[in-house]
Amino acid sequence: MDFSSKLLENAVNEISQLPGIGKRTALRLALHLLKQPEQQTQRLSKSLLKMREEINFCANCHNISDTRLCEICANPNRDESIVCVVEDIRDVMAIENTSQFRGHYHVLGGKISPMDGVGPGDLNITTLVQKVANGNIKELIFALSSTMEGDTTNFYLFKQIEGHNIVTTTIARGISVGDELEYADEVTLGRSIVNRIPFESSLKSS
């Protein structure tokens, strides 16, 4: 694309570095900002810079937090002996929205993915192993996404904490509530049959 302005070109190049945003969308966004009052661009720029420079992570669970301990870890009503292992803050938000979990989280910050250059050393794994070794945890729930990378990470974690006397569980995979069987993929349907649960316990959760 041949921009008539270096300023516009720079902005478009930077915007299009963001995931899922190409040059055309970047140009559309830049032109939008030019039509809006200058304050909007100032607020956007400042909030991005401030977030990037001042962001903090909870000292206990590594979730994004403005305080040393996040709200969940600081809440005395939550059960710190049950820890749910998730990938990032979006998973914490999703699980919190269900109101079905009253334990703590541990945010790994990603999944082991050699293809993307992410090894175990890049994730918050040592602190998790340390927490388990300290003996305060009774149950560890693996709640990573059900992909090859998620399964690899689960298995790596499982191996790291093997030998400690704790229960490890993984969230149930199966047919979504409201889904029809005939449209479900066969892997999910297969898993939901293998991992069937007593009918009485299915009544509890609804």
Add this chain to the structure above:
Amino acid sequence: MDFSSKLLENAVNEISQLPGIGKRTALRLALHLLKQPEQQTQRLSKSLLKMREEINFCANCHNISDTRLCEICANPNRDESIVCVVEDIRDVMAIENTSQFRGHYHVLGGKISPMDGVGPGDLNITTLVQKVANGNIKELIFALSSTMEGDTTNFYLFKQIEGHNIVTTTIARGISVGDELEYADEVTLGRSIVNRIPFESSLKSS
């Protein structure tokens, strides 16, 4: 959404002000920036601010330009007596890409659209009328998009410059090159029949 950090929440709110970006996408973009080196966010913020604060518009055609006159208006090889009226810089870029136009542009900065609160006073219309009144323009090409707003704007401009001795044309609407007739919409096909051109002149442009 319940964010655990005010900094993250602010950034997500500002990002989601952009057109076509919802809260979820904004969160994804913010988390992406947090994973990237701090420099990327700094470059992005600075380029946006710099663009918004220092952007200039060509004194002649109102296109975005870093200099007083844009490259096109400053080019002595271009014919200033033919002026193509467009909506914004994207249209200039699109037409320039065709290499079929050697005249000047006039960037209106939008279309008349009462629904969006855009009246004739919000567009660069008076300078265009002035240019026509000065008598330097032989032909005015209306190249706005073929929507109700585009047609309204065309008509308003036409009325404004009526009485001056210039030719006004509009870009041809018709079947796209390579398109099959049976899939064309009937309005476009109808127009392409009404506005048919001599066969010999169709040979020139290919």
